[in-house]
Amino acid sequence: MSGSLVIIGTGPGNPGQTTPQTFEAIAASDVFFGYGPYLDRLDLRPDQVRMASDNREEIDRARAALDAAMRGAKVCVVSGGDPGVFAMAAAICEAVENGPETWRRLDIRVLPGVTAMLAVAARAGAPLGHDFCAISLSDNLKPWDLIERRLRAVAEAGLVIALYNPISKARPWQLSTAFKLLREVLPVTTPVIFGRAVGRSDESFVVVPLGEADRQQADMATCVIIGSAETRIIERPGLDPLVYSPRGVGL
Amino acid sequence: MSGSLVIIGTGPGNPGQTTPQTFEAIAASDVFFGYGPYLDRLDLRPDQVRMASDNREEIDRARAALDAAMRGAKVCVVSGGDPGVFAMAAAICEAVENGPETWRRLDIRVLPGVTAMLAVAARAGAPLGHDFCAISLSDNLKPWDLIERRLRAVAEAGLVIALYNPISKARPWQLSTAFKLLREVLPVTTPVIFGRAVGRSDESFVVVPLGEADRQQADMATCVIIGSAETRIIERPGLDPLVYSPRGVGL
Numbered sequence: 001m002s003g004s005l006v007i008i009g010t011g012p013g014n015p016g017q018t019t020p021q022t023f024e025a026i027a028a029s030d031v032f033f034g035y036g037p038y039l040d041r042l043d044l045r046p047d048q049v050r051m052a053s054d055n056r057e058e059i060d061r062a063r064a065a066l067d068a069a070m071r072g073a074k075v076c077v078v079s080g081g082d083p084g085v086f087a088m089a090a091a092i093c094e095a096v097e098n099g100p101e102t103w104r105r106l107d108i109r110v111l112p113g114v115t116a117m118l119a120v121a122a123r124a125g126a127p128l129g130h131d132f133c134a135i136s137l138s139d140n141l142k143p144w145d146l147i148e149r150r151l152r153a154v155a156e157a158g159l160v161i162a163l164y165n166p167i168s169k170a171r172p173w174q175l176s177t178a179f180k181l182l183r184e185v186l187p188v189t190t191p192v193i194f195g196r197a198v199g200r201s202d203e204s205f206v207v208v209p210l211g212e213a214d215r216q217q218a219d220m221a222t223c224v225i226i227g228s229a230e231t232r233i234i235e236r237p238g239l240d241p242l243v244y245s246p247r248g249v250g251l
Numbered sequence: 252m253s254g255s256l257v258i259i260g261t262g263p264g265n266p267g268q269t270t271p272q273t274f275e276a277i278a279a280s281d282v283f284f285g286y287g288p289y290l291d292r293l294d295l296r297p298d299q300v301r302m303a304s305d306n307r308e309e310i311d312r313a314r315a316a317l318d319a320a321m322r323g324a325k326v327c328v329v330s331g332g333d334p335g336v337f338a339m340a341a342a343i344c345e346a347v348e349n350g351p352e353t354w355r356r357l358d359i360r361v362l363p364g365v366t367a368m369l370a371v372a373a374r375a376g377a378p379l380g381h382d383f384c385a386i387s388l389s390d391n392l393k394p395w396d397l398i399e400r401r402l403r404a405v406a407e408a409g410l411v412i413a414l415y416n417p418i419s420k421a422r423p424w425q426l427s428t429a430f431k432l433l434r435e436v437l438p439v440t441t442p443v444i445f446g447r448a449v450g451r452s453d454e455s456f457v458v459v460p461l462g463e464a465d466r467q468q469a470d471m472a473t474c475v476i477i478g479s480a481e482t483r484i485i486e487r488p489g490l491d492p493l494v495y496s497p498r499g500v501g502l
Contacts, residue, residue, distance in 0.1 A: 012363075016275070019365065021267030084372045086498070090380025093495035097485050104487040110373040112268065118363040121335045125361065129341025130393075131401060133384035133410060141499035142381075146409070150382060153408040157401045159384060234348050236355040244344035247337070248392035
């Protein structure tokens with residue numbers, strides 16, 4: 001008798017941003033697979049089993065989770081944010097496609113969550129107020145020149161850009177190179193937002209013009225939002241400014 | 252004494268996908284501004300006031316909401332999905348920027364939510380598993396040729412595309428034109444997902460190849476996700492196929 005597998009996202013980290021449907025799925029699961037710090041966010045019962053792994057072992061984790069479900073467990077695979085945005089849902093699908101035929105008979109569900117760019121955008125105002133994109137800056141799984149082509153294409157097309165995985169110990173220079181490239185296309189006054197752990201007690205949140213954007217302002221857990229040429233800042237006395245991208249353009 | 256203004260999103264429509272933080276903000280508010288069908292999703296108390304308006308009156312609604320907050324009300328502005336994605340957060344910012352100086356002193360908060368493309372993607376598997384973008388197909392607020400340029404640029408760059416506002420009575424032809432343009436760039440086998448009211452009892456969900464994608468499959472409330480050339484379909488016996496975009500490309 002096979003079990004089931006549900007893939008969830010905890011949201012940006014504040015439990016007030018985790019959906020009720022996700023809390024229900026957690027309560028109904030037996031075994032939890034995920035990156036340790038994401039599993040730490042869950043308030044598990046003593047009868048629930050925790051299988052933590054390193055952040056870079058996604059495919060092995062996916063296979064182990066599928067295997068446990070095939071043996072009858074109610075498995076929960078845990079991502080931060082939304083599980084479909086640079087997270088575990090695609091890794092599970094890859095493992096299913098390349099795994100044994102029997103894995104295709106499993107009951108697999110994905111539950112949506114609040115992804116980081118939406119939380120950072122909400123904290124800022126409405127920088128994603130018109131057309132936008134999400135690009136991972138990690139060249140672990142795609143060539144760097146493809147990332148550069150994509151950044152140039154979307155900036156020239158006027159989309160707001162949310163960068164995921166902007167920097168890590170193994171990838172120290174990519175974010176600086178991305179800013180340099182974007183300064184060739186966008187005004188140096190374009191607002192750039194660095195948001196980290198937004199909605200949590202260790203939140204960090206900074207807005208700077210593109211001309212002053214520096215990789216030092218980001219770490220692995222930062223989501224960087226780069227405006228379009230239309231993105232604006234409304235200064236407010238005694239309050240954080242509002243950063244927003246007008247809904248209309250070019251009319 | 253001025254009040255406050257909070258901008259929320261109910262998520263795709265299933266209350267299990269509305270965040271606890273959003274439910275708290277609803278409970279703490281006095282007056283609710285929004286498009287009627289979104290307000291209908293709220294379970295308001297008799298002492299809470301409902302100010303419904305038509306879908307196309309966003310700036311008037313934003314001004315009325317700001318005005319009510321200035322008079323001391325605890326105002327809640329209600330969007331579907333996430334309030335920062337083609338929704339009310341940008342309209343409120345626009346109204347603040349162009350309104351009286353006193354509006355800049357208001358306590359304004361935006362709370363993130365689950366936007367439609369994330370719910371449709373979760374229902375399908377992981378079609379947003381690599382770089383992606385969100386584009387509104389409405390030419391009410393931007394010229395159609397800009398939309399065409401953007402569609403071509405992002406499809407050529409290999410991004411998965413989520414289309415919001417794909418069709419309406421006043422905009423009957425734009426979606427067909429978009430499919431035609433995308434067929435010039437992407438394989439006709441590229442998966443196209445039409446998701447509507449995902450997670451609700453009146454859900455509709457269809458996957459077709461780009462060569463057969465037809466505007467008849469969409470209405471105003473549909474989110475259309477168009478894969479990249481890498482997006483794949485895993486057929487599963489007795490179950491819906493999984494549609495996903497592999498995390499890696501070109502290595």
